[in-house]
Amino acid sequence: MLRAHTVKSYDEQMEKLNSRILEMGARARTQLARSLEALSRRDHTIAQEIVRDEPGIDALREEVDQLTVGILAMRQPMAIDLRIIVTSLKTASELERIADRAAGIAGHVMQLNCIPLREPVELILQMAAHTLRMLDKVLEAYRTMDVDDAVEVWHMDEETDRIYQALLQQLQHVMQEESGTINDGMRLLVAAKSYERIGDHVQNIAEHLYYIVTGDTYCGR
Amino acid sequence: MEQALIRESTGRQSPTLVSRRVSRDNRQTVGDPFVADPRMTCRNVNVYYGDKRAIKNVSLDVGRNEVIAMIGPSGCGKSTFIRCLNRMNDTIEGCRVTGEITLDGQNIYDSGLDVVALRAQVGMVFQKPNPFPKSIYENIAYGPRIHGLVDSKAALDELVENSLKKAGLWDEVKDRLHEPGTGLSGGQQQRLCIARAIAVSPEVILMDEPCSALDPMATAIIEDLIDELRQHYSIVIVTHSMQQASRVSQRTAFFHLGDLIEVGATSQVFTNPLHELTEDYITGRFG
Ligand SMILES: Nc1ncnc2c1ncn2[C@@H]1O[C@H](COP(=O)(O)OP(=O)(O)O)[C@@H](O)[C@H]1O
Ligand SMILES: [Mg+2]
Numbered sequence: 116m117l118r119a120h121t122v123k124s125y126d127e128q129m130e131k132l133n134s135r136i137l138e139m140g141a142r143a144r145t146q147l148a149r150s151l152e153a154l155s156r157r158d159h160t161i162a163q164e165i166v167r168d169e170p171g172i173d174a175l176r177e178e179v180d181q182l183t184v185g186i187l188a189m190r191q192p193m194a195i196d197l198r199i200i201v202t203s204l205k206t207a208s209e210l211e212r213i214a215d216r217a218a219g220i221a222g223h224v225m226q227l228n229c230i231p232l233r234e235p236v237e238l239i240l241q242m243a244a245h246t247l248r249m250l251d252k253v254l255e256a257y258r259t260m261d262v263d264d265a266v267e268v269w270h271m272d273e274e275t276d277r278i279y280q281a282l283l284q285q286l287q288h289v290m291q292e293e294s295g296t297i298n299d300g301m302r303l304l305v306a307a308k309s310y311e312r313i314g315d316h317v318q319n320i321a322e323h324l325y326y327i328v329t330g331d332t333y334c335g336r
Numbered sequence: 337m338e339q340a341l342i343r344e345s346t347g348r349q350s351p352t353l354v355s356r357r358v359s360r361d362n363r364q365t366v367g368d369p370f371v372a373d374p375r376m377t378c379r380n381v382n383v384y385y386g387d388k389r390a391i392k393n394v395s396l397d398v399g400r401n402e403v404i405a406m407i408g409p410s411g412c413g414k415s416t417f418i419r420c421l422n423r424m425n426d427t428i429e430g431c432r433v434t435g436e437i438t439l440d441g442q443n444i445y446d447s448g449l450d451v452v453a454l455r456a457q458v459g460m461v462f463q464k465p466n467p468f469p470k471s472i473y474e475n476i477a478y479g480p481r482i483h484g485l486v487d488s489k490a491a492l493d494e495l496v497e498n499s500l501k502k503a504g505l506w507d508e509v510k511d512r513l514h515e516p517g518t519g520l521s522g523g524q525q526q527r528l529c530i531a532r533a534i535a536v537s538p539e540v541i542l543m544d545e546p547c548s549a550l551d552p553m554a555t556a557i558i559e560d561l562i563d564e565l566r567q568h569y570s571i572v573i574v575t576h577s578m579q580q581a582s583r584v585s586q587r588t589a590f591f592h593l594g595d596l597i598e599v600g601a602t603s604q605v606f607t608n609p610l611h612e613l614t615e616d617y618i619t620g621r622f623g
Contacts (some may be wrong), residue, residue, distance in 0.1 A: 116616075117621070118616060118621040118623075119622050120619070120621055121619065121620055121621060124618060125620065171605075173400060190620075191578075191579055192616050192619070193607075193618045193619050193620075194584075194606060194607060194608065194609050194614075194618050194619050195615060195619060196619050197606075197607060198607070198608075227428050262356075275609045328356065329356055330607065330608030331608075
């Protein structure tokens with residue numbers, strides 16, 4: 116297990132960086148959950164909340180950048196500290212994109228007409244719920260530095276891809292059958308693609324975590 | 337997340353995380369201490385000061401054209417170890433070395449071995465620059481003269497010039513070769529000592545904290561020089577600066593209480609050490 120740094124202010128800086136990443140994680144998680152809610156309830160206030168909270172996440176991302184550069188310059192970190200710091204930059208960027216995607220999804224969802232496409236919407240809800248579970252799990256793994264959970268999350272993304280493929284087929288089928296569904300179908304397609312990408316971002320975070328703990332790259336085995 | 341790693345009580349421990357690094361109790365060397373075509377080999381080397389064992393069963397190779405850094409907390413035996421490589425420990429009362437050390441395949445502790453010649457082949461530069469209280473020229477010329485390496489004044493002049501050039505000092509001193517070496521700046525004096533070692537055609541140069549008395553600029557010049565010298569010599573450098581070790585060396589050896597704990601490619605040791613003690617030390621977690 117890691118001991119404390121001899122220089123206490125170094126630990127304080129690292130702890131601050133960690134807390135900002137976790138805070139970003141919590142906020143990205145809220146945005147993702149809201150996108151799911153917007154999809155199931157199509158409530159305009161949710162979409163407004165998402166838009167309202169985006170700048171806060173971007174600001175945290177900038178703070179992470181600054182903290183990182185500060186620590187690099189002050190401490191010349193090595194080994195696990197270096198791995199934590201370098202991946203913090205990347206993880207913050209993944210989280211920011213997850214939040215961006217969630218906002219984009221909400222935007223599209225609010226413009227849907229009233230749902231003749233019940234089955235595809237079911238599948239999208241499944242995807243959304245699945246990526247949310249992935250995000251929860253990776254954030255918990257990040258908190259505890261649990262590399263086994265990181266590996267599990269990594270493989271959870273296979274399910275995201277599976278649902279996505281099923282959804283594509285279904286949408287294609289529906290849109291071919293009924294030309295009136297093309298508008299909504301396209302919007303659902305964009306939303307589905309976003310969830311698929313969110314799954315990838317979560318998977319990347321799992322890889323970063325794996326690298327922090329082991330110093331190695333995880334690529335499926 | 338730092339804290340998460342430390343706090344064993346909160347959250348579930350990852351077995352993978354625990355098993356990844358060799359635990360602090362393990363005193364065996366991890367990593368590969370051997371190289372394909374070694375210049376020097378050390379096998380099961382122990383060093384005693386009286387009853388106290390300061391180096392414990394260390395095996396390690398020094399490669400050709402490499403800089404190998406020795407790091408570790410003060411008192412862990414770095415200086416003691418490198419002094420074995422040119423039998424400088426012979427000069428210390430009560431110091432005893434066991435095990436086998438070879439240079440180009442020959443055991444340097446063989447009874448018939450010429451120690452003076454050995455110390456030319458394995459030169460040494462110390463923490464505090466220690467030029468002789470003589471002229472710059474004489475500092476360099478002394479060694480080649482007593483080793484009989486030159487047979488004319490012209491040849492000696494040339495050797496002095498070449499040595500000073502290799503040590504990156506020529507341009508700064510060529511117009512005052514007959515002024516005292518002690519009149520140079522600290523960084524220049526250290527390069528003079530390096531030139532002095534170079535003048536007797538060494539194969540290996542040992543450097544014990546060569547920059548610890550120098551300012552950052554003089555340090556950078558020496559580090560740049562070390563990188564150039566690697567083309568001709570093997571260099572073993574003791575340093576307490578992790579940054580210096582990572583900047584100048586290709587391999588790094590970490591010592592702790594007389595044990596060689598870890599050896600590996602410098603890039604690996606500083607990004608992904610295998611042993612918890614190495615990780616503690618290079619990340620600034622001192623006990
Ligand atoms: N001349 C000596 N006589 C007795 N003990 C010594 C002598 N030189 C070093 N030691 C002891 O050997 C151990 C290793 O010392 P040293 O090689 O100087 O460590 P380092 O160079 O890593 O700081 C220390 O415990 C030190 O006190
Ligand atoms: Mg020493």
